[in-house]
Amino acid sequence: MNQAKLYTKDLHLHYGEIHALKGVSMEFPARFVTALIGPSGCGKSTCLKTLNRMNDTVPGVKITGKVLLDGEDVYAKNVDVPTLRKKIGMVFQSPNPFPMSVYDNVAYGPRVHGLKNRLALDEIVEESLKAAAIWEEVKDRLKKPALRLSGGQQQRLCIARALATKPEILLMDEPTSALDPISTAKIEELAVELKKEYGIVIVTHNMQQAARISDYTAFFLLGNLVEHGPTSDIFSNPKEKRTEDYISGRFG
């Protein structure tokens, strides 16, 4: 049997007429970084979003196949979606801190899941901000509006916010595409640091980024999972011609 933390099995997704994922079967092991790469519209972001059911509310969406977390079907009828999203956290493409204080942003998730104890919240906020490598920068302005932080700081705050619900897996949807190179480097370092405790799935347009930080890489094209394996193999010795063409920059 498959021992991976999270894996998909023959996953198909339709947005109305569009067949966006065509039978994706792959695994996302804990304590590794898995990168999803491919040209725009290839299905990599869609694939990421099916893992914590963020596509559910899109009108006309139809999903078949399986996503299994610790052997449990994520799409089973009796699944509690909030609990699922507590276990599988998410960081979005552009930083989206809420219009409230730094503290309240990080405490948002724990509060959603019913934590009210002030001391416990204080502790989680500090822990999460430290884990997201932003504690030193914001510890003196926890009560200040989060929207006053810089873009890179905002994105690390969003990572802290996602970590605050103590997830097991962290999904990152092009987390650095809106950031400058220095902030990008910080987020990349952070991803490598975080994989010691979390499974990380990152969608990226930037192949160098995938090569730098991921352990496994999956290449998507037109809704198909073309190739999936250890990052070093994908980049140095791709089995498929299409993968090689994309990685060497012949299209995309």
Place this chain on the structure above:
Amino acid sequence: MPELSVSISSITAKKRRPQEALLYGFIYLLSGGAAALVVCLIVYVLAKGLPAVSFAFLSSAENPILETVGIFPSIVNTLYIVFFSLLVSVPLGVGGAIYLNEYAKNRRLVRLIEFAAETLSGIPSILYGVFGYVFFCVLLKLQVSLIAGVLTLAVMVLPILLRTAQEALKAVPESYREGSRGLGAAKWYLIRTILLPCALKGILTGILLSVGRMVGESAALLLVAGGSAMYMPQGSVFAQLSRSGSTLSVALYRYAASRGDNDTAFGIAAVLLLIVVLLNLLTRFFAGRLEKK
């Protein structure tokens, strides 16, 4: 190179081009004119109205036998109508906007309701008066009373509140909704913690617009709530609401139109002006406190 020298001289030219100067002058003239008009109006109303305002004027009722005038009942009626109408229409309007924006799945129905609300917010108020008279006064047997006025005006401002609240909710970035969902928040939690606080300013604008319309309403209220200002408020709030009575605008209309008593009419206008300012400040104050929370 003659062309180059021309372009350099035009960059360093200090003089504004004549058309531009003309345009600036025109714009200043227009905005100055608009501001002056408003200021003149306020000054004129206060100057003509304030002499009629005395303590007796503010604190007594009209007495046709002694031939004294007083607007206390009308002040109370105005406040009652504004307060209770908002009490009915704000929850309905904001709730409806939340439903249409965050829950409703049928986009065509939503567009239809939006179109209807837009049309309704533009029709003359006397139509609401006729509707209110037939529906609330006659059919529901509320007779000509303040409560019929409250309900009629609640219906009248509902489209305004609905549309402004909806626009305010639409303006909240989608990424907040996504982020909140990604943390496992249920919809109601998202609405309570993020959407409503973000939309508060827009909702407030809708409330202020509604207050303006209600305070200024005369025709519809004359029909459904009556025009008398002779009885001092007494008894329970409910008892007071079930009597008929005029608001300030209705009283103003009566004094000016049927009696030609312009001094009293201007006195009422001045009071009306001050009440509107007061209500605006009050709404802002409460909103400011809510926002801090």
